[in-house]
Structures are given as structure tokens and as C-alpha cells.
Amino acid sequence: MVLYFKARPEAGDYTIFMGIDKYENEELIRYGFIEDIWFHVDKMSSAHVYLRLNKGQTMDDISEGLLEDCAQLVKANSIQGNKVNNVDIVYTPWQNLKKTASMDVGQVGFHNPKMVRTIRVEKRINDVVNRLNKTKVERKPDLKAEVEAVGAAERAERKQHLREKKRREDLDRLEKEKQADLRSYKNLMVAEKMTSNKDVAAGGSKSLQELEDDFM
Template sequence: MVFYFTSHVVAPSVTLFMGADKHENEDLIKWGWPEDVWFHVDKVSSAHVYLRLGPVNDIPNLVLDDACQLVKANSIMGNKMNDIDIVYTMWANLKKTAGMEVGQVAFHKDKDVRKVRVAKRNNDTINRLNKTKKEVFPDLRQEREGRDREEREDKKKLLREKKDKEKEEEKRKKDEAELKSYSTLMKAENMSTNYDGNDSDDFM
């Protein structure tokens, strides 16, 4: 089971979600999307919260606050503590090896992990997000495969459009070249005549 939350602090709204336990977290790690951002309380056990957005640089501050508050509230230790750090990174930076415990992750590149300090729990934020909470049993693999299929189709469409434009441009240049060649041919100095100055119709 996965818990979904909607953050309406920006328009259009964005989706935050997390696994019900470490086993769901494992599936989220495996079948995440490239545009997912992963959040966790630093050095303390907590839920794995995901934000489905774009690159990390594009996270609005209000959305970042919502994600961090949600992570803090879903950490047994972190919820009791003030001035805690939340780490976040793109899903693609999560690293999973065979020897790790269920739900445990590391990072491919530590330099791509960001950190934000959360002073204390904001009950207004948590209450607002909890009002949007939905419990869903998604097929994460199917959703990821569907997303990848759509991406492939979009790429194919863009490639076809690019080729069509290249053909149109090639035809335009060819037409221009032919028109230029015809214009040159029709210039007076390039014309010839079969007039020989003899008005006679006598061929003999």
C-alpha cells in the first residue's frame, strides 16, 4: 500500500507519496520514476517520501517545506526532535546493493544529495496534507512501464516530426535552386535565336 498526498501550495498541485512500510519502500526504490525526488530524515529512521516533479532545482520552496514536514512527521524519532536535517536527491541517485536490508539505500553520488534543516513540526502543514491522504494499492511496475512506453512514443513522434521538417527544408532548398537555375537560364544574355537574317521561305 502507498499513501498519496496532494500539495496545493502551488498551481498546478503536486503529488507526494510514501510506502506504508519498508517493503513498499523497497518497491518504490525499484520502480521509481526519473522525475521523482526522494526525501528522508538524515541519520534517523523515517518514511521514504517521494515528490513527483522535475529536476531538484525546480522544487518551489513551499513544496519543499511540505515534503520535509511530511518526512519529519513520519519518523518516530524525527517527529520528536527539533532542528533535524532532511536529505533529498533524485530517484536515479539512489543506490541499492544485494547486501542491504529491506528499504535501505545508499547513493551513487554523495555530491548530488541535498540537505535542508527543519526547525520544528508544523501542525498546520501536516493537517492540511493529511486531509488529502489516500491509501492506494498501485501496480508500481505497470505504472513505470506505462510511463516509459509513453516516453518512447513521444521520442518517436519528435523524431518523425524532425525528419518531416528536414524533408520539407530539403525540398524547399531544391525548389529554390531550380527556380534560381531557371531564372538564370531566362536572362537575355543566355538566350539564343535561330534567326539567320534570311526572310525567304525557300529552302533551296
């Protein structure tokens, strides 16, 4: 089961979600999107909370209010972290999460520690937590199917772009060939390079009338 929450409206149309237990967290670790940002209480047990950004966005695009929503939700869903003040929350892109066979269920590491950021939460803000909980929806998604569907759509989009690119290149090539043919034809039709029947007659033994009669 995955729990979904809506971030504050003024931050934009963003979804925050988390697994209901460590086994669901394992699925979220496995089947994520590059737009997902992972949140967790530092050095304490807590829920794995994710924020799904829009395509092309990075951690630098997370507003202060949106960051507060995610951090408060993580703290509120940590048995130990919810009881104390001045809790550190770490967050990083989903693709930076590292999972090895030796790790326990739900446990993760990082490929690049420099991509991990920290925010200090001084205390729980009930207004924020209560607002988020009012938007909570429980669903049991097929995470693997969702990832595969998005991947298929992205591949189809890339193929379409390649087809459009090839079409533009073919049109450009045909236009260049057309222009080259026109330039070649114009060179052939330059007056200085043209020879009249009169010129031919002047240089040969036949008269102009005889040449014209031959042509006819």
C-alpha cells in the first residue's frame, strides 16, 4: 500500500507519497522515476517519503514551502524523530539511492554522498501535518507497470522525434538538391556560353538556311 498526499496548493500541483511499511518502501526504492526526490530522517528510523517533481526539474527547483511539507511529513512518520526537536532530514534524487544484496529490507545507501542534502526541522508543525493528512489517499499501485508504461511512452516519443528529425533532414536535402540543379541549369543558359544557328553556320560550310532546313 502506498499513501499519497497533495502538497500545499500555492507550491504547485505536486504529489508526495510514501510506503506504508518497509516492504512497500523496498518496492518504491526499486521502481522509481528520475523525477522522484527521496526524504528520510537522518540517522533515525522513519518512513521513506518521496516528492515527484515535474519533468526537467531538479532539487534546486523545490520551493521552501514544498520542502517544508516533505520534511514535516517525514518527521511526523518517524517514531523517534516525531518525539524530539531539531531533527535533520536528508534528501536526494531517487537515482542516487544505492541498494546492495547485503542490505536489510528498506535500507539504502547513496551512490554519490555529495548529492545528499540536509534540512533541519526544529519542531513538528501540526498545521502542516494535519493539512497533508487530510489529503491522504491509500492506493495499491502496480509500481513496475507504472515504470514500464512511462518508459514505453518515452521510447515512443523519442522514436517520433527521430522520425520528425529524419523527415526534416530529407526535406532539407531535397531542397539543397533542387537549388543545386537550378544553379546548374542557369549556368548552362548563360548567354555568353550559348551558340546560335548563325554562329554555327559562320564556322561551317553549310548556309544558315541549310542548317535550319536540316533541323526541320
